[in-house]
Amino acid sequence: MITIEQYVGKWSENEDWTEVRQAYAAQLLIQVNKLLEAAKKAGIELKNNPNTDSLISGTQYGGFRPQSCPIGAAGSSHKQGQAVDIFDPQNKLDGWINDAILTQYGLYREHPDATIRWCHLSTRAPKSGRRTFLP
Ligand SMILES: [Zn+2]
Structure with missing residues (x-):
C-alpha cells in the first residue's frame, strides 16, 4: 500500500505541496490502495520498486510532482x-x-500501451470521460 509520505517523497516541505493538493492526494491514495488490495486478493503480485522502496514507479517523479518538474504539463x-x-x-x-x-x-x-512497466492511476477524469484513456 502507498502512504502519503511515499507519495510526496522529498517534496513534503515544498510550497507546491498545498493543503488542497494534500487533500487530493489523501483521497487518491484511499481509492488506489483499495484497488491494490483487490488486485492482491485476485492474485496479482505487487512488488516494491527498488528505486523508491515503495509501489511507486520511476526514480522520483512517480508520485507528487512540484510545479517546476520538467515532466508533464x-x-x-x-x-x-x-x-x-x-x-x-x-x-x-x-x-x-x-x-x-x-x-x-x-x-x-x-x-497500458502508453505506460509500459508502470500503471498511471488518477482520480481526475480526462476530457473524454473514458476510464482508460490515451495521454
Ligand atoms: Zn503518471
Whole structure:
C-alpha cells in the first residue's frame, strides 16, 4: 500500500505541496490502495520498486510532482496530487485492471500501451470521460 509520505517523497516541505493538493492526494491514495488490495486478493503480485522502496514507479517523479518538474504539463494530475504511477514491471496490474474495476474505485488510468512497466492511476477524469484513456 502507498502512504502519503511515499507519495510526496522529498517534496513534503515544498510550497507546491498545498493543503488542497494534500487533500487530493489523501483521497487518491484511499481509492488506489483499495484497488491494490483487490488486485492482491485476485492474485496479482505487487512488488516494491527498488528505486523508491515503495509501489511507486520511476526514480522520483512517480508520485507528487512540484510545479517546476520538467515532466508533464503545469496543470498535470501528478502536479495536483491527483495521480500516481504504480510500479508494474511486467504489466500484470495493467493486465488485470479493466474499466469496470476503475469505475468501482472511482479511478482513471492511462492506456497500458502508453505506460509500459508502470500503471498511471488518477482520480481526475480526462476530457473524454473514458476510464482508460490515451495521454
Ligand atoms: Zn503518471
